[in-house]
Amino acid sequence: MSKLPENFQFSKTFEVGSFQVNPKGQIRLKDLADLLQESAWLHADSADFGRVLLKENLMWALSRLDIKVFKSPVWGQKITVFTGGRGIEKLFAFREFLVISETDEVLARAMSSWLLVDTESKRIQRPEKVLSDRLFSSEVPDWRPVKLELPSLPYLSATDREVATSDLDLYNHVNNTSYIRWVEDLIGSEDMVISGLLINYLAECKNKDLIRLSLHGDEDSCQIVGEIAGRKVFLATAPILKD
Known part of the structure; x- marks a missing residue:
């Protein structure tokens, strides 16, 4: 290549x-x-x-x-x-x-x-x-991450998690990959394995915020919601990897 x-x-x-x-x-x-x-x-x-x-x-x-x-x-x-x-x-x-x-x-x-x-x-x-035309043209790609809707799959489980300092980035907000770790941990608690992830970041989280993570799913896919006091901070969906 x-x-x-x-x-x-x-x-x-x-x-x-x-x-x-x-x-x-x-x-x-x-x-x-x-x-x-x-x-x-x-x-x-x-x-x-x-x-x-x-x-x-x-x-x-x-x-x-x-x-x-x-x-x-x-x-x-x-x-x-x-x-x-x-x-x-x-x-x-x-x-x-x-x-x-x-x-x-x-x-x-x-x-x-x-x-x-x-x-x-x-x-x-x-x-x-701040972006040059040479690197970011006006042409829009065919593949674009889509906007996710609220879960439609059956509810499976939920857990609460307090944001720790190890979750934070240089802007003192939760790093985008920390959300992915939370998703993997929640999905793993149900003995599921995923082969990818689509995530929408909706609002910022800060140190010591208490976030509620809810998992919904069936045999083919799962949906995850993260919220603080009822305010949605992220939505995610992932395909389930079959054995």
């Missing part, structure tokens, strides 16, 4: 560590999302629309993320994450990811939508303010 396939603009190779895998030796979805997030930051920093925005009181907030895993990377495996801008639609900037093995096998794909937020006023800004 060429160095930058499918018009991707940046790549980074990682080795899956022992601390990133589940009891089967496969990378956890949360840890895969960590690598996607790190690749996005590195790409943004390399093109001056990453950490430099902090000086202008701007930040990127992940709004939606759709991850599809075809074959889970395993402990010790070297994988390459490709990423690139995939257009702008109104206030959303889209970023795609491709994860491949050393033999060019496609292991996972993901699409994400981001919002540019003023850190002081909390108002959403137009992404064209």
Whole structure:
């Protein structure tokens, strides 16, 4: 495979560590999302629309993320994450990811939508303010993470979780991958295994917030709701991996 396939603009190779895998030796979805997030930051920093925005009181907030895993990377495996801008639609900037093995096998794909937020006023800004046409064109990708509705599947279980300092990011909010860890833990408590995840981030969570996590599902898929005092903070859905 060429160095930058499918018009991707940046790549980074990682080795899956022992601390990133589940009891089967496969990378956890949360840890895969960590690598996607790190690749996005590195790409943004390399093109001056990453950490430099902090000086202008701007930040990127992940709004939606759709991850599809075809074959889970395993402990010790070297994988390459490709990423690139995939257009702008109104206030959303889209970023795609491709994860491949050393033999060019496609292991996972993901699409994400981001919002540019003023850190002081909390108002959403137009992404064209900081993004170049070269990296983020006006063309909208066919694959876009969709807006999720409230669960329609049967209720299964729920648990309460207090936000801990280890959940927080550099903005002192819950990191987007911490939500994914919560989802994996809740699904795992029902002995379910998922092969991907679509998540909508709706509101911020902060340290010591008490979040109610509710799981709904059937034999094919599951739906998860996170809320604080009745206020929805995220919605997620995932396909169930069959034995």
